[in-house]
Amino acid sequence: MSKSFEEILQDSYEIWKKNIIIGLxxxxxxxxxxxxxxxxxxxxxxxxxFLGIEIETLKMNLQLGVALILLSILFFLFITTVNAFMISLxxxxxxxxxxxxxxxxxxxxxxxxxxFFPIFIASIIIFFLYVIPIFFFVxxxxxxxxxxxxxxxxxxxxxIIGIGIYTLYIFCLGLLLxxxxxxxxxxxxxxxxxxxxxxxxxxxxxxxxxxLISLLSGxxxxxxxxxxxxxxxxxVIPLIGPILTTLTYIxxxxxxxxxxxxISTVMWTKTYIERGLDKNYLEKLKKxxxxxx
Amino acid sequence: MTKSIEKIIVESYEIWRKNLKISLPFLLxxxxxxxxxxxxxxxxxxxxxxGILEPLTSFLLFLLMSFLYFILWxxxxxFFTASxxxxxxYAINGEKLEYKHIFHPKMxxxxxxxxFYLFYFIFLIVMSILLGLxxxxxxINFLELFLISITLLLYPVPYAIVLDKVNFIEGSRRGIEFxxxxxxxxxxxxxxxxxxxxxISVLFYxxxxxxxxxxxxxxxxxxxxxxxxxxxxxxxxxxxxxxxIFLLVSLIINILVISPIFTIIWTNFYLKGxxx
Numbered sequence: 001m002s003k004s005f006e007e008i009l010q011d012s013y014e015i016w017k018k019n020i021i022i023g024l025x026x027x028x029x030x031x032x033x034x035x036x037x038x039x040x041x042x043x044x045x046x047x048x049x050f051l052g053i054e055i056e057t058l059k060m061n062l063q064l065g066v067a068l069i070l071l072s073i074l075f076f077l078f079i080t081t082v083n084a085f086m087i088s089l090x091x092x093x094x095x096x097x098x099x100x101x102x103x104x105x106x107x108x109x110x111x112x113x114x115x116f117f118p119i120f121i122a123s124i125i126i127f128f129l130y131v132i133p134i135f136f137f138v139x140x141x142x143x144x145x146x147x148x149x150x151x152x153x154x155x156x157x158x159x160i161i162g163i164g165i166y167t168l169y170i171f172c173l174g175l176l177l178x179x180x181x182x183x184x185x186x187x188x189x190x191x192x193x194x195x196x197x198x199x200x201x202x203x204x205x206x207x208x209x210x211x212l213i214s215l216l217s218g219x220x221x222x223x224x225x226x227x228x229x230x231x232x233x234x235x236v237i238p239l240i241g242p243i244l245t246t247l248t249y250i251x252x253x254x255x256x257x258x259x260x261x262x263i264s265t266v267m268w269t270k271t272y273i274e275r276g277l278d279k280n281y282l283e284k285l286k287k288x289x290x291x292x293x
Numbered sequence: 294m295t296k297s298i299e300k301i302i303v304e305s306y307e308i309w310r311k312n313l314k315i316s317l318p319f320l321l322x323x324x325x326x327x328x329x330x331x332x333x334x335x336x337x338x339x340x341x342x343x344g345i346l347e348p349l350t351s352f353l354l355f356l357l358m359s360f361l362y363f364i365l366w367x368x369x370x371x372f373f374t375a376s377x378x379x380x381x382x383y384a385i386n387g388e389k390l391e392y393k394h395i396f397h398p399k400m401x402x403x404x405x406x407x408x409f410y411l412f413y414f415i416f417l418i419v420m421s422i423l424l425g426l427x428x429x430x431x432x433i434n435f436l437e438l439f440l441i442s443i444t445l446l447l448y449p450v451p452y453a454i455v456l457d458k459v460n461f462i463e464g465s466r467r468g469i470e471f472x473x474x475x476x477x478x479x480x481x482x483x484x485x486x487x488x489x490x491x492x493i494s495v496l497f498y499x500x501x502x503x504x505x506x507x508x509x510x511x512x513x514x515x516x517x518x519x520x521x522x523x524x525x526x527x528x529x530x531x532x533x534x535x536x537x538i539f540l541l542v543s544l545i546i547n548i549l550v551i552s553p554i555f556t557i558i559w560t561n562f563y564l565k566g567x568x569x
Contacts, residue, residue: 006478163506211481228434
């Protein structure tokens with residue numbers, strides 16, 4: 001029988017302690033996003049200067065509109081690429097740490113590029129899985145507007161129903177798709193098979209996945225509360241207090257991302273390796289419970 | 294396989310399914326607490342409404358009644374918590390649960406649990422007020438951190454008091470000791486319980502959104518102002534009724550399903566954790 005959940009957690013923690021560097025890819029992703037946003041803001045400012053926008057009427061010219069759409073697509077592709085590379089790197093580093101006890105930034109491009117493309121494809125598909133229902137609801141709204149001859153009340157009603165259903169949808173989707181990246185890297189799958197295997201893994205190991213998600217989201221909440229409390233101490237200092245508070249909070253946030261991303265990657269990788277290969281773990285557990293009772 | 298949290302959860306769920314009577318202490322706790330609330334707070338309200346007492350005297354009476362409610366509610370809560378924990382122990386040991394078990398928690402455990410909860414709640418209230426005041430004056434926010442740490446640290450104490458049949462001081466010591474021996478698992482279960490409540494609240498809010506939207510759609514084919522006013526009134530009363538129904542449903546799920554299962558899980562966990 002494979003390891004118990006506590007043993008997985010314990011092992012993961014020990015592995016992470018010796019390899020805290022696994023948290024670095026997530027930080028690099030964060031910094032890339034920040035730099036990309038700054039770059040985007042500069043490019044937009046230059047475009048507005050050269051192509052022009054009529055402030056009084058807020059009328060954009062066609063060229064500027066097309067440029068903005070292209071920039072948004074490029075920005076999205078850049079973020080998805082960096083994210084896919086870093087996820088592949090972090091999970092491969094975790095696998096190396098689990099197998100050999102140590103990992104590092106050696107062969108960084110090999111580890112990052114190894115499963116980059118399937119993760120990239122899976123990220124695009126997952127993005128559409130999140131976004132398509134919004135288009136569906138907006139389309140439904142337009143149909144309702146036509147049917148009810150431009151009455152605003154049914155539009156509000158349908159929008160509220162849409163928000164309710166969409167909340168449930170993204171909540172379930174978030175849970176179901178949580179193991180996808182690990183399925184892709186650990187089992188060396190393509191994007192679509194990875195999504196299938198990830199969902200299959202979740203369905204077969206519901207309890208352990210929910211326990212893991214609960215633990216990680218709980219630690220996240222705890223860290224943000226600690227960060228808030230520690231940062232608030234500086235608010236008593238006059239004048240520079242608010243600046244110090246903000247800086248401490250940002251510093252804490254960076255440390256929290258570094259810790260949490262590393263530990264969660266190792267925990268998910270270890271759990272997937274232990275349970276993904278033992279396909280009938282829950283059935284065996286239930287049988288052992290029935291036998292003992 | 295040593296003690297496994299998964300095994301404890303699956304086992305506890307199976308025990309709950311075979312012993313649904315375990316939900317009764319939670320139901321009775323809720324019913325008696327609600328009745329007590331209605332009985333105690335209706336007195337100052339009636340006296341005020343009929344003009345027998347002046348507003349200031351009513352307010353003082355209200356404060357007195359709040360204190361009385363706190364003590365009596367604590368009695369009810371301690372009794373049924375002790376009852377639920379000892380029933381869980383019977384069920385875990387494979388004994389058949391009967392109705393008499395509800396009213397047979399060990400009186401000593403009940404008394405000790407009552408004293409523990411009394412001190413616990415007073416401590417929480419006083420500290421919350423103090424930290425709230427400090428937070429407002431100095432803008433230092435330590436209240437959340439304090440609440441989460443203290444509730445997590447003392448979570449196993451009621452189980453220690455009832456299951457080990459010890460007084461509240463020894464129970465608190467053993468509960469804290471149990472926490473320090475099983476830090477990661479207590480924290481995991483605590484977060485797991487929080488996550489389950491979060492799932493229920495997501496379902497609750499989604500259901501409210503869906504029903505509000507449907508109601509708005511239903512009234513949207515009105516023609517004139519009178520109809521709009523009437524429809525809005527219907528919508529408002531419908532919404533209030535639905536809100537009450539959803540609250541009741543989530544309360545029932547909490548009372549009959551979630552709380553009993555988690556009490557069995559914690560009892561099972563405490564018993565297994567203590568034996569190893």
